[in-house]
Amino acid sequence: MTLDSKIPEGQLSEKWTKYRSSVALVNPANKRNLEIIVVGTGLAGASAAASLAEMGYKVKAFCFQDSPRRAHSIAAQGGINAAKNYQNDGDSVYRLFYDTIKGGDYRAREGNVHRLAEVSASIIDQCVAQGVPFAREYGGTLSNRSFGGTQVQRTFYAAGQTGQQLLLGAYSALERQIGLGNVKMYNRHEMLEVVKIDGKARGIIARDLISGELERHFGHAVLLCTGGYGNVFYLSTNAMGSNVTAAWKAHKTGAFFGNPCFTQIHPTCIPVSGHYQSKLTLMSESLRNDGRIWVPKAKGDNRNPNDIPEEERDYYLERRYPAFGNLVPRDVASRAAKERCDAGYGVGPSKMAVYLDFRFNLMNKYGRAEASKLGIENPDDETLVKLGKEVIKEKYGNLFDMYKQITDEDPYEVPMRIYPAVHYTMGGLWVDYELMTTVPGLYALGEANFSDHGANRLGASALMQGLADGYFVIPYTIGTYLSKEIATKSIPTDHEAFVEAEKRCADVLDTLMGIQGGQTVESFHRRLGQIMWNKCGMGRTAEGLKEAIAEIQQLREEFWKEVRVPGSRFEFNPELEKAGRVADFLELGELMCKDALHRNESCGGHFREEYQTEEGEAMRDDDNFKYVAAWEFKNMSDWDMHKENLVYENIKIAQRSYK
Amino acid sequence: MEKGINVTLKVWRQKNETSAGSFETYKVQANPDMSFLEMFDVLNEQLITEGKDPVAFDHDCREGICGMCSMVINGRPHGPKGGITTCQLHMRSFKDGDIIVVEPFRANSFGVIKDLSVDRTAFDRIIAAGGFVSVNTGNAVDANNILIPKEIADKAFEAATCIGCGACVSACKNASAMLFVGAKVTQLALLPQGKAERQSRVVAMVNQMDAEGFGACTNTGACAAECPKEIPLSVIATMNREYLAAKLNGK
Structure with a gap:
């Protein structure tokens, strides 16, 4: 079998526009007879289920949690990227596309990534229209911050809980459709099998987690929006319930798995404290806007970090990567932390941690700015700390509180101790441009697919991709398949x-x-x-x-x-x-x-x-x-590997450099 | 274990919604740096190894944001510390020899599924009744077209941080859901995008809240005191004002 990515012909910047304008449509009367199953209700699933129901399709949505609002997208902290160029700092669709391909170390598809960058701006518009309370400036415009791997400010945010606000927006759209009777919601249900008839996905088997009964559900198409598989590492920043089961069952039923080894290890997580640890907690990448990462220059320096003078600190990211400094991409930052710790410079009880220190920016960036606003000349350190603390609190308050709860240390006073942890999986079910897996009628959206982030995802791009797939991609691409299914009657589940x-x-x-x-x-x-x-x-x-x-x-x-x-x-x-x-x-x-x-x-x-x-x-x-390595399941421990060659027509691939 | 503490747990055990429940007593050795739920993991490992039925409890993100965890600890939803969920509570908040009573979030509208797990789907139905802005995908104007003053955006955000855990209901002697409903009503009534439907929304949500069997508010304030996200009591006043205005308007 040869893999056909179905990237439309033509100029990169016109592929999606042309596709959208020429895609087959399903008329409203037929949509009412077409049933779509959506598994998972995170950003991708909730947005897809809501949008498809708004269009007139009959939708059944499933989640294993007690409510669709609890899907793990809720825990995303830092923000969501969009090429709005509201900051007038040179951002554009092309630049977001370029940063994403480069950040992914040239292992993602040009066509998909460009489409992602194109629809990114509409996501922000849609979320604002739903009542998502993004952070704003005093003048009432939206505020932006920086994330790793970019030199523009294109990240929209709501304090340190952007994922929560975006998911609640998508969830409210989903609940609206449930209330209108266009979506039937199945809480506390887990998908255990994809049902294939004549080679096409035609439904699922789900287990009602309360009664334990197995249920059969028919659909003309099945969408897997089931997230990533970071919990294979046991300890990760994923929620306890995050799992690979739906994607894995699909894989064993014929869906190829793309680049399974591409895992994102996030540089700033709270370190492991003991053998009983059940999960790890992320400290948002946005903290790297204002936190500086360092270790002592001397091995085994056990002094209180605040007592270690400036010249005895090694700000190793700023030293190694002067152009991007603390905002290098996640993979680079994680490896650099590991390198320092392995070399014996780690800090804290386990020595497997580095410092993330806010004191410098708290005092010099924010403290001074606030003091000058208030007309205080020559402020003393105490005043600077007091004023700077207020600003830091507004930006990251919930993260600082979370850190204190877990470690019993106050990050306003002492630097955070952080270490890399498993956070996201770039790999996932192989999909074509239409987000369809190798099983006809079976789609994968959001983190569950492999498509947009190559070998490393940039910060604030997961939320962007989940919502892009659900709000703006699948509503179009699914038409290509379903327009040919209008004659298919609902198949009885005693088949x-x-x-x-x-x-x-x-x-x-x-x-x-x-x-x-x-x-x-x-x-x-x-x-x-x-x-x-x-x-x-x-x-x-x-x-x-x-x-x-x-x-x-x-x-x-x-x-x-x-x-x-x-x-x-x-x-x-x-x-x-x-x-x-x-x-x-x-x-x-x-x-x-x-x-x-x-x-x-x-x-x-x-x-x-x-x-x-x-x-x-x-x-x-x-x-x-x-x-892209796309693995076909044959038997236990037996796979065939298929290759999808990546073609770069618009970007000159080069050794990634953030120096 | 170097610095363990020994605690005695009295845990509510109930096989399913219809059966009667009772307290069981367990002894657990915990590390002070463990979270309360990790202590329950230890207990469950013990129980499974002894061939007994582990304690069912809801939990997922374990970082205080998903709203799934829901234990009443020593009589207080989410335990003795303010401003956090059960999953963020750590054993360092307890002493060696403590007796800790653990119950589910109790309310008529939150049926017990098993042990400490309860059914909170009533909250979903309240949102489905009106907790949204009716805007289909693709209908939006440019995000900066409508300016929203920072103070308004911040206030809306404060109300929007509700995690829908149900601690407010559990804390209230009337099992009122008004803090939960008020938070959503307030968020959307503050924002220009939510204003078009503000009157029909508040009426629909309040009607559904009543239909689910939640009690009335008698201004005790336990809900706001126990809310892990510290949603202020003022959202209830806002909701009442919105409701009254809608009613006066014949909604």
Whole structure:
């Protein structure tokens, strides 16, 4: 099978406009007879479900949480990018496109990324119209901040909880359609299987998490908006319930998995404090606008950070990357932190942390500005701290509070201690320009697909992509497929394909319940996470990856013999839900290692230690690896790899430099 | 464990919505740096290993924003500290030897699903009744076309930070949902985009709130005192004003 990305012909800047103007349409009367299943209600899912329902399609939406408003997009902190150029600082659609391709280390598709940049401005308009209270200037215009990997201010935000505000906007649009009867919502339901009939996706099997019953749902098309798979590492910034199950079942039913090894390790997270740790908490990248990252110049310097004089501090990002300084992309910042800690310069009890220090900007940038506004000449340090603190509080108050809750340290007084943690997965289900997977009628949106971020995602671009896919891309592209489905009648769910799919789910659940071994689901997840973090994390080697594959296979075997799931299948049973998810992670982990092992280069977040420059930067191999690796599932531990070559017609690819 | 503390938990156990529940007592050794939910993870690992049924509780983001976690700890929704959710509470807030009573968010409109998990879908139905701006995708004008003074935007944002956890309902002796409803009404009534529907919105949301069986407000203020996002009590006054204006207008 050859992969057809279906990028429209023509000039880059005209591809989407032409596509939109010529895409097949479905007339309103036919839309009412077409049913669409949307799995997941984060930014991508909620926006897609709402928009499609507004257009007249019959939509069923599913989420495993108790409400669609709880999807993990809610936790996104820093902001959302858009090429509005409100700051008059030279931003444009092309620049956002260029920054994203470069930030992704030249492993993303030009056509998709340009479309993303084109629709970015409409997202902000739409959200404002919904009543999303973005931060504003005194004059009433929208405010912007900077994020990593760019030199313009194009990030829109609502304090440190932008994801919450955007999701609540999409959620309210979704609830409006639920109230109007255009969307049927299924809370506390988990998708366990894609149903295929004659090669096309025609529905899903979902488990009602309260009763435990399996349900069959028909759809003319199925949209997976189920997020990323960072929880394969056990510890990540993802919510506890975030999982790969829906995407993985789709993969095993024929959807190819694109670049599974491309994982984003976020540089600024609160470090691990103990073995009981269940998850890690991000401190938004926006903090790098005002926080400076440093470690002591001397190894093992245990002084209070405030007592270490300026000349004894190593602001290593500013030193190594003077042009971008603390705002280098995430992969670069994470590796630099690891390098310092591995070399013995780390701080804090575990020595696996670096400082993120606000004191300089708090006093000199904000304190002085406020003092001069108030006409205070020669303010003393105390006044500067007091005034600067107010500004910092307004910008990042909730993040500072969160930090204090977790660490019991006050970041207004002492620098934050941070360390990289798994945050996002650029890899995901392979999709074409229309967001369709290799299974006809099965789509993947948002973080669940692989398409826009290459080997490293820029900050504030995940929210942009989720909403772009849901509000502005799928409403058009789905027409190409559904316009040919108007004659397809709703298929009764006693069709044998539904019966068989349901039986497969029931068998897996029964097997899990029947093992009754001696080890908890959690313990297996933890062990898998250890393997992944140590051998498929920030630094990867061929040798380590080979070991990891063997270890994961062994762990998987042990899981199916030794796991203990309490309770029964037909009740509210969170342990059973978790067991199913961990079982899928145990298969995905192997594929991630396999993908990382085959990619004999370093690019973006994928850092193979064998392939680095003398200065320790990622060394790409464009001659041999300028492609998307799309994996086809054959059997357990057996995949075929298909290549989609990446063609750069508009950007001259180069060694990424932020120096 | 180097610096563990031992606590005794009295946890509400209830098999499902229809069965009767009761308190069970458990002993757990915890590290002060653990979160309260991580302490529950430890307890559940213990229970599973002993062949017992673990305690069901809702949780997801574990960073105070998704609104899923919902425990009443020693009589207070989200526990003894103000301005945080259960998942942000840490064991350092307790002492060695403490007895901690843990119950679900109780209200007639929040049925118990199992143990500490409750059904809060009533909140979704209230939003579906009117908690939105009726603007279809693609209808928007340029975002800077309508200027919104910073003070107004900030106030709207303050109300919009509600996480829909239901602590307000749980804290209220009448199980009133007015802080939750007031927060959304206030956010959208403040913004120019929400003004067109402000009267029909408040009436529809209040009607749905009543239909769900939430109680009335008697101005005790427990809701705002226990709100993890510190939504101010003034949103209820705003909602009442909006409602009255709508009613006077014949809505």
